[in-house]
Amino acid sequence: MQGNRNGMIPFPPPVSRDRVIWEFPKCYTPNASLQLKKDWDIQAKAACKAGAARHQPWDRQRMSKVVVVGDLNVGKTCLINRFCKDVFERDYKATIGVDFEIERFEVSGVPFSLQIWDTAGQEKFKCIASAYYRGAQVIITVFDMADIKSLDHTRQWLEEAMRENEPDSCFIFLVGTKNDLLPLDERRRTEKDAIRIATEMHAEFWAVSAKTGENVQGFFFRVAALAFEKCVLKAMENGLPASIGHGGSIRSDCAILEKASPQDMKRGCC
Numbered sequence: 001m002q003g004n005r006n007g008m009i010p011f012p013p014p015v016s017r018d019r020v021i022w023e024f025p026k027c028y029t030p031n032a033s034l035q036l037k038k039d040w041d042i043q044a045k046a047a048c049k050a051g052a053a054r055h056q057p058w059d060r061q062r063m064s065k066v067v068v069v070g071d072l073n074v075g076k077t078c079l080i081n082r083f084c085k086d087v088f089e090r091d092y093k094a095t096i097g098v099d100f101e102i103e104r105f106e107v108s109g110v111p112f113s114l115q116i117w118d119t120a121g122q123e124k125f126k127c128i129a130s131a132y133y134r135g136a137q138v139i140i141t142v143f144d145m146a147d148i149k150s151l152d153h154t155r156q157w158l159e160e161a162m163r164e165n166e167p168d169s170c171f172i173f174l175v176g177t178k179n180d181l182l183p184l185d186e187r188r189r190t191e192k193d194a195i196r197i198a199t200e201m202h203a204e205f206w207a208v209s210a211k212t213g214e215n216v217q218g219f220f221f222r223v224a225a226l227a228f229e230k231c232v233l234k235a236m237e238n239g240l241p242a243s244i245g246h247g248g249s250i251r252s253d254c255a256i257l258e259k260a261s262p263q264d265m266k267r268g269c270c
């Protein structure tokens with residue numbers, strides 16, 4: 001895509017159809033869920049409706065920061081790549097430091113983005129990666145369903161990520177990857193252990209497979225919906241106009257990305 005003279009892209013293309021969210025996405029299991037409700041908050045819904053109806057030019061986007069942490073080799077990069085690029089890489093290539101993707105959505109008629117930070121699980125890159133934990137609205141702690149030790153380590157990963165963030169400021173998810181590797185009975189046992197740990201962490205649990213794609217879209221839609229709704233509610237709490245939409249004002253804890261494309265934003269990792 002061509003930028004203007006400043007290298008900026010004035011109007012990003014419309015959000016692809018498979019990134020449009022109207023219905024409030026369901027949780028994976030009510031036994032470890034951040035919210036059991038089935039629909040959007042009524043006030044947030046009304047604000048979105050009013051904003052979307054205005055059809056203003058899309059000159060900026062609201063964005064939440066998502067940080068993905070967990071042991072090396074658990075499948076963080078594959079999970080992100082399955083969702084953002086619909087690919088699966090069989091060979092392991094360690095993440096060096098950090099990398100990020102920006103994924104654009106339309107939620108209840110309103111543009112919204114997730115800035116998804118993929119961090120390195122290797123000890124030697126930890127100090128680089130941890131510099132990027134700050135300012136997260138969502139923390140995703142990932143473990144490998146076929147490696148129970150990686151589940152035990154998620155508490156430590158969360159603790160480290162929370163050190164850089166305010167208590168109660170983030171949605172926390174516990175995600176078990178590679179569920180394609182387990183027979184059903186073993187999968188059930190691991191899920192039971194994970195649900196116990198998710199409850200301790202005040203996290204929502206999901207079991208996914210980047211290889212088969214199972215639950216990957218459902219999971220990221222849930223992340224986007226919860227993060228988006230929180231932005232809307234926070235903006236309303238702060239007394240900002242209740243009408244939110246293309247060019248409207250959700251500020252709160254969402255960053256606003258002014259007319260820059262993901263390519264403009266993408267920096268080399270450390």
Ligand SMILES: Nc1nc2c(ncn2[C@@H]2O[C@H](COP(=O)(O)OP(=O)(O)OP(=O)(O)O)[C@@H](O)[C@H]2O)c(=O)[nH]1
Pocket residue numbers: 070071072073074075076077078079089090091092093094095096119120121122177178179180181208209210211212
């Ligand atoms: N069977 C199966 N293998 C997977 C899945 N997800 C990832 N893998 C494999 O697990 C290995 C590690 O995946 P990565 O996504 O690179 O792991 P990572 O957590 O990003 O690792 P670091 O970058 O070192 O932190 C790769 O060989 C993947 O092919 C999955 O859902 N199923």
